[in-house]
Amino acid sequence: MIDNIDRNIIKATQTGLPLTPRPYHAIAQQLNLTADEVMGRLRKMLDYGIIRRIGAVPNHYALGYRYNGMTVWNVPDEHIDKLGKIVGKLEFVSHCYHRPRHLPEWPYNLFAMVHGKTQSQINQQIQQIMELLGEYNHGHETLYSTRILKKTGLRI
Amino acid sequence: MDDIDRSIINNLQGNFPICENPYAQVAEKLNITEIELIQHIEKLLEQGILTRFGPMYHAERLGGGLTLAAMQVPVADFEKVTEQVNVFSEVAHNYAREHELNMWFVLATERPKQIDSIITAIETKTGLHVYNMPKQAEYYIGFQPKV
Numbered sequence: 001m002i003d004n005i006d007r008n009i010i011k012a013t014q015t016g017l018p019l020t021p022r023p024y025h026a027i028a029q030q031l032n033l034t035a036d037e038v039m040g041r042l043r044k045m046l047d048y049g050i051i052r053r054i055g056a057v058p059n060h061y062a063l064g065y066r067y068n069g070m071t072v073w074n075v076p077d078e079h080i081d082k083l084g085k086i087v088g089k090l091e092f093v094s095h096c097y098h099r100p101r102h103l104p105e106w107p108y109n110l111f112a113m114v115h116g117k118t119q120s121q122i123n124q125q126i127q128q129i130m131e132l133l134g135e136y137n138h139g140h141e142t143l144y145s146t147r148i149l150k151k152t153g154l155r156i
Numbered sequence: 157m158d159d160i161d162r163s164i165i166n167n168l169q170g171n172f173p174i175c176e177n178p179y180a181q182v183a184e185k186l187n188i189t190e191i192e193l194i195q196h197i198e199k200l201l202e203q204g205i206l207t208r209f210g211p212m213y214h215a216e217r218l219g220g221g222l223t224l225a226a227m228q229v230p231v232a233d234f235e236k237v238t239e240q241v242n243v244f245s246e247v248a249h250n251y252a253r254e255h256e257l258n259m260w261f262v263l264a265t266e267r268p269k270q271i272d273s274i275i276t277a278i279e280t281k282t283g284l285h286v287y288n289m290p291k292q293a294e295y296y297i298g299f300q301p302k303v
Contacts, residue, residue, distance in 0.1 A: 001219060010213060016201075017210035019194050021177055039174045042211065046174070050217045053170035056197070057208040063165070063301050070253065070260075081293060088296025098293040099224065106226075106257070106287060115299060141255070149250035150242045150261070 002050065005033070006041055013042075017054075060094075065115045067122050068094075069142040071129060072108035074101075079136055080110055086132055087112050092125050107139060157205070160188055160196045162303050165205075169300040172210075221268035223290040225275065226257040227282070234258070240281050246274050257287065 002010070008031050018026040024042070028035040045051045060068075075083050080098050087110065088096035095113045112129065116122045126142055157165075163186050173181050183193040200206040215222050229237045234252075241247055241261060250261040265271055275286045 013210050016208045042174050051211045052214050054172040054211045055170045056168045056206050059207045062205045063303055084295035094299030096295040097291040099289040102287050143253040143255045145251040145253050147252040149238050151249050
């Protein structure tokens with residue numbers, strides 16, 4: 001688990017690294033730590049998966065990926081882990097999760113967010129997932145967002 | 157966007173090194189100078205092509221609670237309910253979607269057990285049922301678009 005020093009490092013880096021030749025030294029100086037301690041803790045958080053990755057985080061929309069859809073699928077629970085991994089590997093899928101059904105009104109248990117540059121690309125992607133799931137697909141829908149009502153990002 | 161910009165986006169969505177001079181190390185691999193790399197990242201951030209340059213944290217592993225929730229909001233009340241939901245600081249993202257379940261939001265709390273009480277509070281405030289859909293398994297996360 002993370003401690004208060006980790007927490008301070010997270011707070012100092014969650015909006016980005018300093019764009020200076022020695023960014024970890026700059027963070028260390030700001031937090032009154034040694035650079036070795038900052039780098040050691042970041043490496044540990046990376047190893048433990050607390051940091052998913054370090055690098056450039058592009059704005060999908062600015063790169064031309066202006067269309068996205070939340071595809072939701074009803075697949076048998078006993079096969080969902082196998083199917084989720086297959087769907088998750090598709091290059092246009094950004095997130096793929098198993099979530100609970102709420103019967104009878106919400107029968108879907110597999111969620112996959114798809115991204116494309118055109119609506120027809122999205123339609124093809126949905127078709128591709130449908131073919132991959134084959135007989136295991138017991139129904140699906142795609143929910144398109146019409147408006148962002150709030151977006152603050154996750155901050156500790 | 158120039159070749160350096162494309163190279164940054166295509167090669168640098170992960171694996172940025174943790175060392176004394178990480179920009180210099182990456183720049184050498186990309187066959188550019190450290191200054192060029194830093195200036196191009198700065199420009200991509202200013203232009204909004206990059207939203208961030210740095211670590212991407214895994215929210216749940218920080219010890220907090222996280223869930224996706226949905227509501228069926230009567231169209232006539234949509235603006236009012238949006239305000240009622242958004243006022244909670246635990247609501248990180250909120251999207252209107254075309255479906256009977258027409259409002260979808262992400263809740264992030266400091267501790268996992270706070271999720272239930274926030275959901276109850278939102279239900280009390282709006283008078284609507286909240287469908288809680290916490291993830292039970294994650295199969296993939298990390299769309300890395302190329303340009």
